[in-house]
Amino acid sequence: MQQSRLKRVLILLAGWCVALLLFFPILWMVLTSFKTEIAAISTPPLLFFRPTLSAYAAVQAQSNYLHFALNSIVISVGGTVVALLLSIPAAYAMAFHPTRRTRGTLLWMLSTKMLPPVGVLVPIYLLFKTSGLLDTRIGLLGIYALMNLPITVWMLFTFFREMPHDILEAGRMDGAGTWGEVWHLLLPLTMPGVASTGLLSLILCWNEAFWSLNVTSVNAAPLTAFIASFSSPEGLFFAKLSAASTMAVAPILVFGWFSQRQLVRGLTFGAVK
Amino acid sequence: MSTVGATVPMADMTASQPAAERRARRRMLPLVAPAVGVLLVWMIVPLVLTLWFSVQRYNLLNPALHGFAGIENYQYLVTDPDFWASLVNTLVLVGAVLVVTVGGGTLLAVLFDQPFAGKGIARVLAISPFFVMPTVSALVWKNLMLHPIYGIAGFLWRLVGLSPVDWFATFPLASVIAIVSWEWLPFALLILLTAVQSLDHSQIEAARLDGASFVQQFRYIMLPHLSRAISVVIMIETIFLLTVFAEIFVTTSGGPGNATTNLAFLIYARALLQFDVGGASAGGMVAIVLANIVAFFLVRSIGRRMDI
Known part of the structure; x- marks a missing residue:
C-alpha cells in the first residue's frame, strides 16, 4: 500500500x-x-x-500583421475547402462503392504524399514564375489543397467506412440521388469526422513553412513567412517577436487541443485509431 | 473501431458481380476522377521537369549556358564536398530526432497512460509543441531559449556557474536536432498514447498478478502491442524529417560553414540563391530517391493493414 x-x-x-x-x-x-x-x-x-x-501594439503599428494574418486565413481556409470539395466525392465513392482498383488508388494517393517538396521545388518555382503565380494567394492555396488532398481523402474514407451502409441504402430506396445521398444523409451523419478532417487540413496549412517561404515574398506571404522575417539580426526585440509569435500560434493551438484525438487517424492515414 | 464497416460484405459485392461492378465504376468515375486527376498532374509534371532540368545546363543568371548536360550535374554533385556533408547532416538529423522522439515518445506514452491528477491538462500541454509553426518554434528556441546572453539556457548555465554557450555556433547541428525533436516528440507521444490506450489492460493486469515486473510488462506486452504504431511513427516522421527546412532557414541558414546544411537546404541554396537550376534539380532527384526508399516500406506496411 x-x-x-x-x-x-x-x-x-x-x-x-x-x-x-x-x-x-x-x-x-x-x-x-x-x-x-x-x-x-x-x-x-x-x-x-x-x-x-x-509589444502587441508595437507589432500592430510597425508591420501590418493583419495583412499576413489575413493571407494565412484565406490561404488555409481556401486550401482546406478545395481539398474537401475534391475529396468528399472521392472518399464517398471509394468507401461505399469500392472496386478492385480502390485499394490501389488509395495507396497511390498516399504515395504522392511521399514526394518530398524539395525535390520538386525547382520546377514548381519556375512554373509559378512563368505563369505569374509567384507570390499570389491562389498559387499557394492550390499547393496547399494538393498537398493535403491525400490526407483528407484517407481520413474521410476511414470515417465514411464506419457508417452503416443500411442507412444510405434506405435513402436510395426513398429515391435520393447520389448527390442527395451525400448531401442529406452522409455529410450530416459524419459531420464530426468531416469537421476534424477539415481541422487537420487547416492546421497543416497554417503551419506549412516550406512552400510559403519559397514561393511567396510580400503580397501573399502568410504568418509563417512573416515570423521568419524576425530572424534577421537587427530584429532582436524579444517582446515584439514573442507577441507576433503568440498571435500567429494561438488560434491553431486551440484548434489542435480540441481535435487531438481525431488527428491521430489523419496523421497516420488510418493506421492508428 | 472498424467493426461496423467490416460487417458489410464488400468483397462479395465486387467479386461476384462483374457487370454490376462495371456499372458502379462508371457511375463513380466522375466522383473519383477530379481528385485523382489533379494529384496525377501535381505528381507527374514536377517530377518529369525535375528529371529534365537535372540533365540540362540551366542557370538563371547565365542564359548563354544551356543545352544537354547528361550526367554532368550529377557528377558535379557527387564531387562536391558540400553535397556529401549535406547528405550526412540529413541522415544524422533524421536518425537523432527519430531516436529521441520514438524512444521518448514510447516512455511518455506509457507514463501518460497511468492515472494521475490533472492528466487531461498535462497531456494537452505536452502535445502543444506539435501545433506550433516551425518558424515560430525556431525563433523562440533561437532567441528566448538558446540565446547566449538573454536566453533561458544561458541563465541556467550561469546559475550553476558555467560560462554561457553560443549554442548555434558551438553545437549547430545538435541545436537544430533539439528544436526538431521538441516539435516531433509530441507527435510520437500523441500517436503512441492512442495506441497504448487501445491495449486491453486486463492483459497487463493478468501479467502483474502473475508477478511480472514493470519492465517485463513493458517489454513483453506493451512493446509488441506498440510495434505497429511505432513503425508508422518512424516512417511518417522520416518523410517529414528528410525535408526539414524552416528550422534551419530561421536559425543557422545552413551554417556555420555547412554544419547544418541538409539536403533540403542545399537544394534551396542551389536553386534560389545561386540560381543553378540544373544542379538543384540533380539534388532534388537524390531527395526523391531517398524519400522513395522510405515510402516503399511505409506504403507497404499501411497497405498490408487495409481491410478492403
Missing part, C-alpha cells in the same frame, strides 16, 4: 514535470509577449512583472 502510494506520487510528479518542460518554451513566449522590451531581456529572466500590451 505504502509503495503504491509512493508510485502514484512519482507518476504524478513525472507526468507534470514532462508536461511543463515540453510546454515551457510556449509559456515563456506568451509571458515574454506581455513584457516591455527592457524586461524581456533582463538578466536574470523575470518571472513576475507588470504585464503590458505595448
Whole structure:
C-alpha cells in the first residue's frame, strides 16, 4: 500500500514535470509577449512583472500583421475547402462503392504524399514564375489543397467506412440521388469526422513553412513567412517577436487541443485509431 | 473501431458481380476522377521537369549556358564536398530526432497512460509543441531559449556557474536536432498514447498478478502491442524529417560553414540563391530517391493493414 502510494506520487510528479518542460518554451513566449522590451531581456529572466500590451501594439503599428494574418486565413481556409470539395466525392465513392482498383488508388494517393517538396521545388518555382503565380494567394492555396488532398481523402474514407451502409441504402430506396445521398444523409451523419478532417487540413496549412517561404515574398506571404522575417539580426526585440509569435500560434493551438484525438487517424492515414 | 464497416460484405459485392461492378465504376468515375486527376498532374509534371532540368545546363543568371548536360550535374554533385556533408547532416538529423522522439515518445506514452491528477491538462500541454509553426518554434528556441546572453539556457548555465554557450555556433547541428525533436516528440507521444490506450489492460493486469515486473510488462506486452504504431511513427516522421527546412532557414541558414546544411537546404541554396537550376534539380532527384526508399516500406506496411 505504502509503495503504491509512493508510485502514484512519482507518476504524478513525472507526468507534470514532462508536461511543463515540453510546454515551457510556449509559456515563456506568451509571458515574454506581455513584457516591455527592457524586461524581456533582463538578466536574470523575470518571472513576475507588470504585464503590458505595448509589444502587441508595437507589432500592430510597425508591420501590418493583419495583412499576413489575413493571407494565412484565406490561404488555409481556401486550401482546406478545395481539398474537401475534391475529396468528399472521392472518399464517398471509394468507401461505399469500392472496386478492385480502390485499394490501389488509395495507396497511390498516399504515395504522392511521399514526394518530398524539395525535390520538386525547382520546377514548381519556375512554373509559378512563368505563369505569374509567384507570390499570389491562389498559387499557394492550390499547393496547399494538393498537398493535403491525400490526407483528407484517407481520413474521410476511414470515417465514411464506419457508417452503416443500411442507412444510405434506405435513402436510395426513398429515391435520393447520389448527390442527395451525400448531401442529406452522409455529410450530416459524419459531420464530426468531416469537421476534424477539415481541422487537420487547416492546421497543416497554417503551419506549412516550406512552400510559403519559397514561393511567396510580400503580397501573399502568410504568418509563417512573416515570423521568419524576425530572424534577421537587427530584429532582436524579444517582446515584439514573442507577441507576433503568440498571435500567429494561438488560434491553431486551440484548434489542435480540441481535435487531438481525431488527428491521430489523419496523421497516420488510418493506421492508428 | 472498424467493426461496423467490416460487417458489410464488400468483397462479395465486387467479386461476384462483374457487370454490376462495371456499372458502379462508371457511375463513380466522375466522383473519383477530379481528385485523382489533379494529384496525377501535381505528381507527374514536377517530377518529369525535375528529371529534365537535372540533365540540362540551366542557370538563371547565365542564359548563354544551356543545352544537354547528361550526367554532368550529377557528377558535379557527387564531387562536391558540400553535397556529401549535406547528405550526412540529413541522415544524422533524421536518425537523432527519430531516436529521441520514438524512444521518448514510447516512455511518455506509457507514463501518460497511468492515472494521475490533472492528466487531461498535462497531456494537452505536452502535445502543444506539435501545433506550433516551425518558424515560430525556431525563433523562440533561437532567441528566448538558446540565446547566449538573454536566453533561458544561458541563465541556467550561469546559475550553476558555467560560462554561457553560443549554442548555434558551438553545437549547430545538435541545436537544430533539439528544436526538431521538441516539435516531433509530441507527435510520437500523441500517436503512441492512442495506441497504448487501445491495449486491453486486463492483459497487463493478468501479467502483474502473475508477478511480472514493470519492465517485463513493458517489454513483453506493451512493446509488441506498440510495434505497429511505432513503425508508422518512424516512417511518417522520416518523410517529414528528410525535408526539414524552416528550422534551419530561421536559425543557422545552413551554417556555420555547412554544419547544418541538409539536403533540403542545399537544394534551396542551389536553386534560389545561386540560381543553378540544373544542379538543384540533380539534388532534388537524390531527395526523391531517398524519400522513395522510405515510402516503399511505409506504403507497404499501411497497405498490408487495409481491410478492403
